[in-house]
Amino acid sequence: MKFTPLAIKKQQFKKSLRGYNIEEVRVYLEMLAGEYENLLQENKELKEKIAMLETEISTYKQIEKNLHLAVTQAQETATKTLENAKKQAELLIKEAELKAKESINKAKLEIAKIENEIQILKNEKERILSELKNFLLSELEKLNLLEPSAKIETQEKIEEKIKLDDIIKNLEQ
Template sequence: MVLSPQDIHNKEFSVKMRGYNIDEVNDYLDRIIKDYQLTLEDNESLKKKLSSANEQLEHFNGMKDSLNQSIIVAQNAADNLKSNAEKDSKEIYQTSHKKADKILDDASDKADLIIKNASDRAKSLLTVNDDLHKSTAQFKQKIQNLLNSQIELLNNDKWDQVINSSDDNYDNVLKKVNELDNSKSAGVKSVNNDESNDKNIEVFYPDGSSKIIK
């Protein structure tokens, strides 16, 4: 059993001859009691601190377990998240790759269609241009043939014949008219209808033909 300060204070010793000085012993015991009391108080304080430390240690141990559990949960969540992210990333990559391939295919088809339409249009324009050249050449040839025929007509000798014959005819007609006027003024009798019908006038036309007017 641990002695208390009060037990030390109440302790009585037997007295013998030539023993210790009682006052000195009592003074020393008082000092011991004070020191012992302080030691007991310090020990009690240390016990309380130790108990508090043990409680805190248990609390921290609990927190440690909880933290470890949280770390494990977080690690599992991170692993799941990483796995899901890799899976989603792979799916997104595959989907994007398919979309990119489709876009490229569509663009290639459109480019081929545009090139085909442009080629067909170019061929059509070449055909139209060739037809236009042929039509222009034919039209030029027709104009040239028409001009050549007109020049040939102008260079025909019949124009001179028409011009010369017209002059001779004009002179002959004028001469006959003057003769008629002279005969009327001289009092010559007019011929009968049968005789007048025998006097015919020949008229020449620019195309070289002629016609007898009775």
């Protein structure tokens, strides 16, 4: 039998000569006390369970807060890392461009130096060839001034000069 406030208020006891039946009242009070004790125990257990659940909720809320903070920090870290990586990439590109420009400028200077040396060598070659031709012509003229017997030798010298001219032409190429 469940007790409610209304049922307790409406409970009727049989009357006996001296009032209510003592045994009936005692049984009723024992049942009421047992039920009330059960309710108190249940109430205590429910309060403990509520306290435990509130502690768990508090723990979960703290975990959620920590996770949210961790996610926020991770996003910030990722953003900063990405920005730093972009800046570093830009610096590397600029550095590579500068090195490339330096290499190009060095190569251009080296090319100009080599071209200058080539021109100097060409000029030197022309000078040497010109001196050689002049020398050969002057020697040939000297031979022509010699005796007629030397003219035969001069003919041989002319042939040698032709050979020398061929050699000089090959050198010019």
